[in-house]
Amino acid sequence: MESERTGHLNQEGQRDYTGSKMGMWLFLYTEFLLFGGLFLLYAVYRTRYVEQFHTAAASFDTGLGAINTVVLITSSLTMAFAVSAVRKGDRRRSVSALFLTILFGMGFLVIKFFEWKAKITLGLFPGAVEMFQLPQGEVIFYSLYYVMTGIHGLHVMIGVLVLVGMMFLLVRKKITEKDFIKIENAGLYWHLVDIVWIYLFPFFYLLT
């Protein structure tokens, strides 16, 4: 799935950057519509269970959600730095920017883990006995929360793995200022993951 990053050759046997980027963007559209299906479900159930969504959302820690938003936005910044640094020929700075990005990504996952854990100890997860005592709208809200942040978290994990791979390639000089399409496409993916979270944050933490 990730190998569309390998820049392909055009008719003259040259690397076709625009083509590679186009492939990546098209892949991002599929990701966008994948989450789109989930957002559609969220919107439908939100209109159906207005009150219960409010009550359930209020039980979330807005502070942690906000911190995670800042973490992910900042990781996008360092990611963008990494791409620009490579293109300026500064691979050392690129490696450290990537390293920071990976750290932020993992930090996001750690915070997410504790959030999930807190909810699960309260017995708020699909299939738990406690869930049956809740009104149906709240059950749906929690399920949406787990599925949407879970799939998003999976994307963060994949992103972190890809970035580790990119760092490896940078160190091995497989990514240079003349051949940077892999890191650029990895960056595109990372930013998409950020965008998804930009929407998830208000939907689950703020709309109380």
Add this chain to the structure above:
Amino acid sequence: MEDEKRSDSLQSSFYASHGKFRGIFSWIFSTDHKRIGLLYLCSILSFFIVGVTLGLLMRLELFAPGQTIMNAGTYNSLFSLHGIVMIFLFIIPAINASFGNFFLPLQIGARDVAFPRINLLSWYFYMTAGILAIATLFAPGGPPDAGWTFYTPYSIITTTSISLAAFAAFIVGFSSILTGLNFITTIHRLRAPGMKWFRMPLFVWSIYATSWVQILATPVLAITLLMLIFERMFGVGFFDPSKGGDPLMFQHLFWIYSHPAVYVMILPAMGVISEIIPVFSRRTIFGYKAIAFSSMSIAGFGYVVWGHHMFTSGMSETARWLFSLLTFLVAIPSGIKVFNWVATLYRGSITLGTPLLYSLSFIFLFSIGGLSGLMNAAVATNVHIHDTYFIVAHFHYVMFGGAGFAFFAALHYWFPKMTGRLYDETTAKIGWLTVFVGFNVLYFPMFILGWRGMPRRYFDYPLEFTNANMISTIGSWILATGIMIMLVNLVFSSMRGRNAGNNPWGGTTLEWQVSSPPPLHNFREIPEISRGPYDFS
């Protein structure tokens, strides 16, 4: 003499350059679009035969009223698997992945697709999905019995291996997405110099439209099936009314993909027909731009009509009339195509070759299927015929009579280019006649059965439906015989057939300018294009 010439062309063809590996590995590790196209073709045909077998067994059960060769549960599994195999593993990738892979780069003057390695990866996804789907037969709990549509809530509570089947469809979705993004990038970036958009063959246009549908619709199926799996594993409750979920949302999400998927099946088929008809009537295609744009607008409209599968589901009245209206609109671009094909034939010098015979039957059968589709699109009629054999007849006429026949047409049309040999024309024509007759004997009675109220997906029926069901089952044997004749002829001809030469049909598109079979990198030099694709002057 002829044999020498042939061995020459084989020596220089892509069959001879096997790359790093030998034997089967030179195929399954190849990134050459022609080899991948043939890999797809062989695997698709294998799954087709599996699907045909399942269909034959179902028809056999329905030969006489009452339980004959299987019980109700087995029958449920059979129609579910028949649907899953035929739709996800046969008809969706049938023309797109096999002939699209082989001929798209050739037709636009490229050496390969944009991402050759992803292309191979997509075949691996496809095969994994195929194997998983077949594995459900032996999985604990037995094969899925909820139909290929996996409708909730039944698909949540049944103990059969729904999750595995849904996962297979999820994987095949990835394969479809990767093929789509590959083709769009190829068409945008790798056209030969001078190959402007309106100089592209219509097959390429149809693939382009199809690829967009694959990109924009398939992810929705992926997430829907994933949620179904979560539903079964963790009980998340999105589609479970007892937990506040809404089963209708499953139907919405499912058809948001699966209706556009219908156009993934039929658009490449229409592209094939638009290729064959000009060549066999030796005339420029009538209304090139109209056909090209109608492909795009079918893709566009096709995306917003999914609700016509849900007229009787309890959906709102507002949505029902809107979906009905939009569905009628799809008939316009489809009609444009049919009229343009017929107009192309008018006053042409027609050669009645087998590809054209299949194409003409396509127009005939697709028109019947399409017009019966309009009957389904009217809400009032739909309530009467919903979930009856009328629907079964309708979609077999469009899917099999349409996409399936175009697949056979493409198989014959491009056979000489792929193998470098000619098939036996007489046998091919006998095969066509048997398939055509068998098809109509099999499916036409279903229109009548459905109109009289026989519901689909039952292993039994009241006595008054006996005669039509018998005729239908006999038709299935004729059809299977025809398919066998066709395939045996093609397999035999690929080994023994006469040398085809580069351009046996006198085609004008680029694939006919290279030797048969094509050399490894398709073109010695990338051609410079200065005219439209169907210039027979």
Add this chain to the structure above:
Amino acid sequence: MMNSTERDAPIIRYRVYVYVWSCLIILTGLTLAAAYLEFSGLSILINIVIASLKASLVVWLFMHLKYESRLFKVMLLLAIATLTIVILITFLDVLFR
């Protein structure tokens, strides 16, 4: 080895990225403030607008869409339009059932 015209997309300066980042942080603060102040029915709209502003900033500058050809922009619009239409039509069922 590479096609020079495509490689010459401008390298964006670090400073621009920092500006974008500051905007994103400020907008995050704004959503938090909006949630705190409670605009009841309007709050959904406000949140979606702010989130979309943030997303556009990321797409436009972090993802360099500004410097891509028009084709890329049209393609993105196509994807967004598709999802919007699908959601709208689904709501014709959900709201009027």
